[in-house]
Amino acid sequence: MIKKKIDPVITLSAFADEISPNLQTQMDFLAAEGIYHMDLRLIGGENVIKLTDEEIIEIKEQLDARGFKAASIATYIGAIGINDGFTPQLKDLTRAIQLAKYFGTPYIRIFSFLIPKGEDYYKYRDEVLRRLQALTLIAEQEGVILVIDNDTPFYVNNGERARDILGTINSPNLRLAFDPANFIQSLVFPMKDAYPLVEPYISYIHMKDARVNTGEVVPAGEGDAEIRKLLAALKEKQYSGFISIEPKGRAGVADPDFFIAAAKALKTLLNEAGIKYQHTVPPACPMPMIPPDYLKDWIPLASLDQMAETEYDVLIVGTGAGGGAALWRLCEQWQEKGKRIGIIERGGLVLPTQARNLPTMDNDRLNRLFYSVSQSIPGSLPEYSTGRQLFALGGRTLFWNMISPRMDLSQIAKWPVSLEEMDVYYHIAEQVMNVSRNYSQGSSMTEILLGHLHQLGFPEAMGVPIAADLQSRIYAKRDTDVFFSSIVFLAQALNRRPFDLAVRARAVQVLTDNGKAIGVQVMSPDKKTYNLKAKHVVLSASTFETPRLLLHSGIQGRAIGHYLTNHSSIRATGKISRNEFPDILGTLGILLPGTSSRNYQIQLRGPDTYDWHQTYQKIRLLDELAILFLGYGKVESRFENKITLDPNRMDEYGVPEIRIHFSYSETDQAVIRQTMEAINQISSDLGIPLIYRDGMQAICLMPPGDLHHDSGTCRMGDDPLTSATNRYGQIHGVSGLYVADNSVLPSVGTANVTLTTVALAIRTADYINSQE
Structure with missing residues (x-):
């Protein structure tokens, strides 16, 4: 069967500070062109991540009042020398993430660090990679997408280096904002020498054109950046996303006439290519005001x-x-x-x-x-x-x-x-x-496996004690949470x-x-x-x-701030035949507690346990069931594991941020190994072979902090x-x-x-x- 191609629908946006520093003027020009998204970069000449909360709230209110939305938060993260201090960039990313969530966009524009003039780019590859990996890890944790601008003076300014960085990190939270003019200004033909290499990583388009001999930026289609080929490729790719008009690529340099020319030129090319784009969206109807204290x-x-x-x-x-x-x-x-x-x-x-x-x-x-x-x-x-x-x-x-x-x-x-x-x-x-141990009572999974553990010499194994109110509501108790x-x-x-x-x-x-x-x-x-x-x-x-x-x-x-303690956390997944449990499957919840001679506990949980991380449909029809093994190891209370105040980083209330210093001692590492060995042995004795899941190891150590048992400070x-x-x-x-x-x-x-x-x-x- 031949799959019918679906025409992409493009959403137009713009770097509106190239129209005017004034937000209302920016919106006037965008609305006249039927564009109701903007890449928030400079407002009043200041990058948005440097604005106060009060200023941000006012900007959001102005955008909402006229039906505008943010396409991205266009930061200057990564627009520093590769030898410059990296820590302030993490603070800027934290602020950018706050703004992205507040304005309702997943995209944050970043750069890939300036390389010293005249030096070999690849000399700095590892440091660029380390910094971008650190930024990407935070993006993954916070659910935002970083898009790298392939601007001329930065590391990712050709196809080979872009593919190397993006492919090595290989995260859906780090993508490329493809800018054809920037490639031209780097003497890279975008469709010949860049697009084939980076196509899988493109999630955003910055639209401008440029001439190869002078580097001059011109409206789309008037230069050498192969804009028509790009649009044809995007249509073939069925790209549905933002194309953001960045008229000249000169932040804060206002030229409203050039913006109009650039916007009209792009629309003409989109029409020629048969690519649909969102037309004028009227301002949103006024909604009833909901009091903030509802x-x-x-x-x-x-x-x-x-x-x-x-x-x-x-x-x-x-x-x-x-x-x-x-x-x-x-x-x-x-x-x-x-x-x-x-x-x-x-x-x-x-x-x-x-x-x-x-x-x-x-x-x-x-x-x-x-x-x-x-x-x-x-x-x-x-x-x-x-x-x-x-x-x-x-x-x-x-x-x-x-x-x-x-x-x-x-x-x-x-x-x-x-x-x-x-x-x-x-x-x-x-x-x-x-707190009750009856949560999994009557479950064949729990009772059968618990019986096996008792036979294997673990008489202390028990159903997990759960803070859950399992009594009926016949007396109409007021606190009815389970x-x-x-x-x-x-x-x-x-x-x-x-x-x-x-x-x-x-x-x-x-x-x-x-x-x-x-x-x-x-x-x-x-x-x-x-x-x-x-x-x-x-x-x-x-x-x-x-x-x-x-x-x-x-x-x-x-001792204040010292003796930071948490459990080490081991996770493994096993599989077992559904036929092992002929009766009511129920919930699997077993605790093998630690003792004076056993410096770890092990929990067994099943596919319908309240905190299981997989969703199963029609579980009764499955041939095999997944079993989750969790091992929590004792960690020594050590003075050197601590939090300290960072005198160089303050939060918005003027309170110093903290620095966390944490490591596992040799004794802790020995307990980690014992926990892993115990899980392997128990899974083997129970006939539950451990399996790989989503490319992860069958048994693995979770990073410190993943388990919210932190204490001791x-x-x-x-x-x-x-x-x-x-x-x-x-x-x-x-x-x-x-x-x-x-x-x-x-x-x-x-x-x-x-x-x-x-x-x-x-x-x-x-x-x-x-x-x-």
Whole structure:
């Protein structure tokens, strides 16, 4: 059967700063030509990534009002010498990604670094490749597409070097913005010497023409850049994307007459080639204004102006597992007392429940949602490359896996908390979080494989303990979420007594007086500063943000920021015959916990487990089933694994960014090898051969940071030289200042950490209550 060719539909865009520096004038000329997309490069003579948030918001409002959209964020990333410092480029990319997401475009224009005049380009190939790989990794994590401009003075200015770089990196998040005039100005014939080499990597077109003898830029079709051949090739390729008019390629040099000539010339050639392009799009119809605070309907919010007028008995910073648990416990204990409780959250209202409670959320959508609302940690490259932060009401509990084992007793025995006391608080945490081992009960996959493990000499193997409320709703309980998140803590607290909650409130400094916490300095998104007063301050901002806040506040402590710990993470996939499980297939969820003699835990999960990364259709008809093996290895708590403040990089609130220093010790690496050997042995003994998946190894070590079990940077202990807080989570030497998040854990052993964080946060809340 002959496949019918589909005519491409081209969307026209333009580098409008070559019309005028004024945005309204740019839109006037574009609208006259029926063009409603623009490559955002210079506005008012300044590159968009250098503009303030207020200026960006105003630009977006102007574009929206007239129905315009951004085609790309046209940065100057990579337009520096190859020997110039690279770190500022990463900061610029972070800002460009923010703008791309805000304006709703995946494309970010970059360059490929200037090579010293007269020197051999290939001498610098490895450094160009290293820098572009680093940029591409961030783009992959953030879901944006970098398009390299093949401009004349940069490394990628001919077909061979472009193909080499793009083919070596080989990422859908790094593509080429094909500019025929730039090739001509580099004495490269675009269709003869470049296009055949780079065609698979083209995702964007910058349209201008030039004469080979002088380099002069002319309207499309009037020069030597083989524009007609290019358009014919694009039609054959069935290219459907942007062709952006870059009239002269001289940023900010306004020549509206030349733009009109260039636009009309391109349209003429498109018509001759029989290529459809989008015609005039009328301005968008006005839509009803939705108030920015409409999400308040599902939880009461307070303004920072209101909170600044109150002196709180307790002020909590952060609404994740630790902050939510402390809030719930205080509200429960103070139901009948006239205490004032405040809690602030840096992020906004993302979801009103754990993501897996949404019926539309499968694993692929959940992962994409998490990556769209979270962000990579600035300063994490290269040692902690895949770590991510989520600033939102509920924090990472909106997306966590809910596996909630207790820490091994041999680990807790080294802590400054007794085993008996931890047992009490574990019991409270398990009750409020509805931790159950019955999630996979009745599943033939779990019960049969669990029986095999017991026979193989692993009597401690069990069904995974899951924070999931499996009881029926016959009593019409108000908190009806099945899978647990900190939103449940907030709901249960709210049902017991009122508290003040502010979102999008950035804590920038802990306020102290004579060794006592007296409040927190907070900034709103418009950078207005508020001092919130409190007798007790509880920091639950995260393993990275809590020590960052303490260090920026000048609070001393040798251990603050040190002893950063996470589990090593091993993943493998096996396959097993469907015939092994003749009854109800059910959910596979098995935990082989770590012990005093086994420095790792292993989990087995199956194709319909809540966090499985593959979607199966008609699973009952499959001949083979996939089994996911996850191994979490113990990592030593070492002083040299740490976060530090970077004095040269500030965020938009004036707080220094962090740098993460992390590596595996020889002991950690030995545990990694033991974990891999154990997975290989167990899979073999169970008759589940490991398989390659999507070209990946059958068993592999995930990069540091991929697992969100980070902890230890404000660890508790009796010795201020090796710990940041005392046994109740109070910062050494600062009364009334507490830590209640993962960072307070003295060590992590082999168990998932959230249940333990919640238990310790409840214990800290009880201690605060005892001090009142």
